[in-house]
Amino acid sequence: xxxxxxxxxxxxxxxxxxxxxxxxxxxxxxxxxxxxxxxxxxxxxxxxxxxxxxxxxxxxxxxxxxxxxxxxxxxxxxxxxxxxxxxxxxxxxxxxxxxxxxxxxxxxxxxxxxxxxxxxxxxxxxxxxxxxxxxxxxxxxxxxxxxxxxxxxxxxxxxxxxxxxxxxxxxxxxxxxxxxxxxxxxxxxxxxxxxxxxxxxxxxxxxxxxxxxxxxxxxxxxxxxxxxxxxxxxxxxxxxxxxxxxxxxxxxxxxxxxxxxxxxxxxxxxxxxxxxxxxxxxxxxxxxxxxxxxxxxxxxxxxx
Amino acid sequence: xxxxxxxxxxxxxxxxxxxxxxxxxxxxxxxxxxxxxxxxxxxxxxxxxxxxxxxxxxxxxxxxxxxxxxxxxxxxxxxxxxxxxxxxxxxxxxxxxxxxxxxxxxxxxxxxxxxxxxxxxxxxxxxxxxxxxxxxxxxxxxxxxxxxxxxxxxxxxxxxxxxxxxxxxxxxxxxxxxxxxxxxxxxxxxxxxxxxxxxxxxxxxxxxxxxxxxxxxxxxxxxxxxxxxxxxxxxxxxxxxxxxxxxxxxxxxxxxxxxxxxxxxxxxxxxxxxxxxxxxxxxxxxxxxxxxxxxxxxxxxxxxxxxxxxxxxxxx
Numbered sequence: 326x327x328x329x330x331x332x333x334x335x336x337x338x339x340x341x342x343x344x345x346x347x348x349x350x351x352x353x354x355x356x357x358x359x360x361x362x363x364x365x366x367x368x369x370x371x372x373x374x375x376x377x378x379x380x381x382x383x384x385x386x387x388x389x390x391x392x393x394x395x396x397x398x399x400x401x402x403x404x405x406x407x408x409x410x411x412x413x414x415x416x417x418x419x420x421x422x423x424x425x426x427x428x429x430x431x432x433x434x435x436x437x438x439x440x441x442x443x444x445x446x447x448x449x450x451x452x453x454x455x456x457x458x459x460x461x462x463x464x465x466x467x468x469x470x471x472x473x474x475x476x477x478x479x480x481x482x483x484x485x486x487x488x489x490x491x492x493x494x495x496x497x498x499x500x501x502x503x504x505x506x507x508x509x510x511x512x513x514x515x516x517x518x519x520x521x522x523x524x525x526x527x528x529x530x531x532x533x534x535x536x537x538x539x540x541x542x543x544x545x546x547x548x549x550x551x552x553x554x555x556x557x558x559x560x561x562x563x564x565x566x567x568x569x570x571x572x573x574x575x576x577x578x579x580x581x582x583x584x585x586x587x588x589x590x591x592x593x594x595x596x597x598x599x600x601x602x603x604x605x606x607x608x609x610x611x612x613x614x615x616x617x618x619x620x621x622x623x624x625x626x627x628x629x
Numbered sequence: 630x631x632x633x634x635x636x637x638x639x640x641x642x643x644x645x646x647x648x649x650x651x652x653x654x655x656x657x658x659x660x661x662x663x664x665x666x667x668x669x670x671x672x673x674x675x676x677x678x679x680x681x682x683x684x685x686x687x688x689x690x691x692x693x694x695x696x697x698x699x700x701x702x703x704x705x706x707x708x709x710x711x712x713x714x715x716x717x718x719x720x721x722x723x724x725x726x727x728x729x730x731x732x733x734x735x736x737x738x739x740x741x742x743x744x745x746x747x748x749x750x751x752x753x754x755x756x757x758x759x760x761x762x763x764x765x766x767x768x769x770x771x772x773x774x775x776x777x778x779x780x781x782x783x784x785x786x787x788x789x790x791x792x793x794x795x796x797x798x799x800x801x802x803x804x805x806x807x808x809x810x811x812x813x814x815x816x817x818x819x820x821x822x823x824x825x826x827x828x829x830x831x832x833x834x835x836x837x838x839x840x841x842x843x844x845x846x847x848x849x850x851x852x853x854x855x856x857x858x859x860x861x862x863x864x865x866x867x868x869x870x871x872x873x874x875x876x877x878x879x880x881x882x883x884x885x886x887x888x889x890x891x892x893x894x895x896x897x898x899x900x901x902x903x904x905x906x907x908x909x910x911x912x913x914x915x916x917x918x919x920x921x922x923x924x925x926x927x928x929x930x931x932x933x934x935x936x937x938x939x940x941x942x943x944x945x
Binding site for chain 2: 338339342343346347349350353354356357358359360361363364375378379380381422425426428429430432434435436437440441444445448451452453454455456457458459460461465476477479480482509510511514535538539540541542546558561562565566593596597600603604607608611612615
């Protein structure tokens with residue numbers, strides 16, 4: 326048996342460990358949250374007052390004017406609509422197709438399984454790269470089109486593998502009995518398997534939706550000349566970019582026409598309001614889907 | 630006789646194939662179109678690699694392009710800017726590997742030591758959040774935090790008397806690598822810790838009980854149980870990270886950089902982008918892309934080989 330003084334020492338040490346640990350994690354929380362709160366506070370503060378500085382996590386002169394102001398910029402409104410559209414369409418189509426392919430791969434009796442699986446999984450290991458990819462999109466006539474946001478990423482090998490490994494856990498007898506009742510494979514997928522896959526589909530939907538919502542590079546690369554196809558992240562990028570060090574990244578070449586009435590004149594508060602508009606939808610969806618993805622990710626990770 | 634038998638067998642096999650094909654036509658219909666899809670969007674661009682060996686002129690048919698062999702690669706290795714881009718890529722990916730890999734492990738272990746389940750969940754929820762925000766937003770936030778008027782970092786440093794006056798972090802090339810690395814950690818630490826948390830959750834609680842009975846302190850438990858327990862996960866993640874060492878992307882570099890720090894910010898992909906699409910030099914840009922891919926495949930194989938040697942494990 327350990328002698329009492331030893332025991333005492335461990336508990337003191339444990340206490341110190343706990344205190345330090347909690348302190349450290351609290352600092353991590355503060356560092357993670359502060360920037361968001363700061364942006365929120367500035368976006369809700371009067372823009373002329375903000376110039377005086379000293380806004381940290383609480384607005385000094387509360388106003389919603391900054392948010393009303395950004396409604397006046399046509400590009401931002403178009404960008405918002407396009408971002409919502411690409412997120413909704415891209416997510417619904419993407420998740421459905423990925424689940425469907427995953428279903429065929431989960432069927433061990435499917436004789437084309439090896440071929441389909443190899444063809445799709447290989448895409449995870451190599452790609453043509455930036456320039457050949459760009460040339461392909463150009464040759465397909467997808468430049469200056471909304472569909473460039475949807476089509477190229479529709480079949481994602483990674484998502485298919487995650488959905489498939491979830492489906493592998495479902496009992497096959499369900500499908501057999503459905504088949505007995507005369508259901509064909511698509512009906513089995515749509516009516517039986519899909520509803521059972523809700524947790525994993527919610528996870529994948531979150532990933533796809535966030536990816537769509539956050540994406541700006543495809544707009545920059547393919548649609549930067551077309552104001553009607555702009556997205557919110559891209560508009561935010563243009564506005565933030567022009568204000569970093571004076572002239573922005575002009576030495577970095579090919580910055581497509583940033584000449585925008587609001588650049589340079591847009592005050593801090595408005596920039597922060599736009600930032601909030603791009604962040605808020607994610608913060609709103611996040612709590613609802615979070616419980617699913619922790620479960621989904623954890624399962625996937627353990628299986629590995 | 631024998632030959633005839635074989636032929637018969639073959640015939641049987643192929644008729645069996647078509648029979649199954651017919652009965653599974655729905656499964657084929659549900660997957661083959663997407664194989665075609667993948668072929669177009671993922672495999673066809675690989676064909677574009679031929680551009681690197683041509684003086685590619687857009688619009689000309691394939692057989693009318695001028696073949697130049699390794700000309701573009703030679704040019705590449707003679708360009709000073711290429712080596713600068715290579716240096717920046719390696720520097721940032723190395724820093725990313727060193728800190729972006731170890732810090733989530735430490736974070737996961739510390740989080741696991743929290744007994745309060747609510748505090749634990751709140752910490753997790755909050756630290757995942759930045760992962761879901763775009764790099765555009767993060768770049769905006771970082772710029773704001775480091776700005777000379779009202780940025781918290783400068784306010785703190787000046788307030789504590791460490792600096793006399795606000796410092797222009799974003800304008801100094803020597804800070805760029807650190808800024809990229811730290812903002813990456815801020816964004817992804819919580820998220821990257823998930824896999825390690827999952828691995829820790831899978832460890833046998835009896836091991837900890839036994840250690841406690843033997844009087845092992847928390848540090849000893851972490852050192853002798855948690856760490857060895859998640860070693861396989863650590864190795865797999867490490868190997869995967871090494872494989873991606875050179876493909877660090879360009880998003881954060883592009884969004885965080887400006888003309889003043891470009892010498893420290895231009896990474897290989899950005900270089901390919903600027904030359905390839907920006908200046909319309911498709912062949913040269915493709916050559917850079919190929920160099921990038923070849924080096925990363927080499928690194929992946931190397932890392933995998935080394936680990937197979939020392940731990941009898943492999944990810945491929």
